[in-house]
Amino acid sequence: MTVADAPVPELASRARDVGGSPVRDILAVTARPEVINFAGGLPAPELFDADGIAAAFRAVLAETPERALQYSTTEGEPSLRAALAERFAVRGLATVADDLLVTTGSQQGLSLLATALVEPGDTVLVEDPCYLAALQAFAFAGARVVPVPCDGAGIDPDALDALVVRHRPKLLYTVPTFQNPTGRTLPAERRAAIARIAGRRGLWIVEDDPYGELRFEGERVPWVATYPGAEDRTVLLGSFSKVMAPGLRLGWLRGPAALVRACVVAKQAADLHTPTVNQLAAARYLADCDLDAHVARVGGVYRERRDAMLAGLGEVLPSGARWGRPEGGMFVWVTLPSGWDAGALLPSVIAHDVAYVPGAPFFAGAPDVGTLRLCFVTQAVDEIGEGLRRLGAGLKDLRRSPRP
Template sequence: MTVAEPAPAHAAAPVPPLAARARSIGGSPVRDILAVTARPEVINFAGGLPAPELFDAEGITAAYRAVLAQAPAQALQYSTTEGEPALRSALAGRMSARGLPTDADDVLVTTGSQQALSLLATALLEPGDTVLVENPCYLAALQAFGFTGARVVPVPGDEDGVDPDALEELVLRERPKLLYTVPSFQNPTGRTLPAERRAAVASVAARRGLWIIEDDPYGELRFEGERVPWIASHEGAWDRVVLLGSFSKVMAPGLRLGWLRAPAKLRRACAVAKQAADLHTPTVNQLAAARYLADRDLDAHVARVAGVYRERRDAMLAGLAEALPEGSVWNRPEGGMFLWTRLPESYDTTALLAEVVRHDVAYVPGAPFYAGEPDRSTLRLCFVTQTPEQIREGLRRLGRGLRGR
């Protein structure tokens, strides 16, 4: 009996390509660096992670236990897209107490403030729209805007942040949809936009027609000086400024809890976009956060964290002159998590990173944070994750790595 030969296999047709936006937007260089420097012996100034030993684990655990014991059916069930009323009310109260009258209905709870940024990009931007950003700018914001096909244009500024006159010139010339800014203890530079500039930025937006996304994940982490009012609190800004907030830096990032405060029409558009993204932020996390705010003193906890961070900032500032090459300059942030450094022009911090990592220390090169032509001599240092002793040792290693170029 003859056995038939199997029919020749046909080559499978290729699957359709990824969307153009997915092909054109790269990953996060910061995440790539953290993967390379995950070895425990590395003193890592590259991350933007809060200090885990300062989390109020006891208080957060108690809040979850209370919620799951007293309202398990609610905590484990679907919730509304806008967020749990108890949490929205608590967030509105905190904003109102800080000079920005807010109702619970003004607030949309998001899965981290990064989701808020993504929702706003979806709701506001069409391919080809122009977005104005600080220079340098928070890296994940550049990614979020890039995914929409928007054109991202940096606004000139100085050590204090955005120049309002340069902003107005760009608004007139480029006709942008929005300005994105982190005005308090900015990522990556740690700088803070002064009160008079905030008022001027609000005035430009009111007179020229511009949305402002005011991202404030670090504002409560102030070590010294007086709190500067939000741009959103200035006259004429209420109908065009979206304020973003987060518990990631003041409570714990693993909760993935953020929020946006926005005018009604834009807030509703973001809610529709969120329905398509994840339906709602996890109910149990929202209820636990609301319970924590009711039972604990978050402001006192933040004050303790800020006190520790101030010691760590001071330790880094004390060691920079010896660690960095002559001619380097750096700033003195009044709060937050980051310090910005510029080495002499002959240094390329991206090219130097591999040599520095061989000395078991790491930083983030400044180049990825620029929407336009980068300053390749810059770098970002995070000072909150290590103890003062570790910071001093890390700076000694950094000095050796930079001298070994």
């Protein structure tokens, strides 16, 4: 064999073993404009404050182009970190700029935490079901991912405590408010119980909060990070993706100083810093515009869309199907009757030019193949009605598919 014939080295095992995102795969398949897509978690683009964001970019490029187009510090632009700290403080969590690291979307925050906290073989606890990209991030880090039993209200604290004793995990990952994929919100008493467990047993909590500001009804529940026992061991992730615009790729990580510093070093190795001009434009937007008023307007529209979806589900889903009623966020979680397989049904449903995400990939343990996730925010009310009509037609064309 000549040198030219020698094979190239194999990919790292993590690159071979960790699969892609089924959501992204479905979005690629359903990119045709005629498809009504309930699969993606995409904010409604017509509701972006494009004028306000454009004005913010124009201002920073006109007034400080030499700064906006230059390298920045890894921690993030001071003006944006200060504005974020103020927003935390107003909502009851005392925060200073040094508590924060600006990330390229909150997904990068997850990746940085996995790098900084997780050794190969460490146990990570997650909700069951769990946000897909979190499962990917922890799998890439070589973690052993163990699901925590949940009910309609979220994590079962007693089950969590037993798993912590049994597995001695490094961290618990949770989306406690309008969870992805289920839309459920963890009640205050369970948040307090989780905080006590973390403090008593020695456990990091990664609290992911991309949807918390999208509340349509009910009272806001404080972050887990505010409860006794959790203060010095909770990392709180947030993002502008769902409330300003996902294309900005702006998120943040709030946590104890030593962990934030470790994530800064990991970020230096990943991308040096989040784009300067995007950070400055976001800070300018927060200074010149009323983001809370914008979010309230968006929330009003999203509530109408949620109501339209909830009102129509009973007419199109098979008898015996169950679904939740989220108080905010973006998703409705559906459980089909016994004998139905949402993944097996999907190709035939897509043939009717409508799509959803099967629930099975969201489970770290044994999947429930009869579940699916519907996003209600991307389409207008009339499109939701038509999408549900198509979904119903697709389901009526199919016979029951036995569970494997």
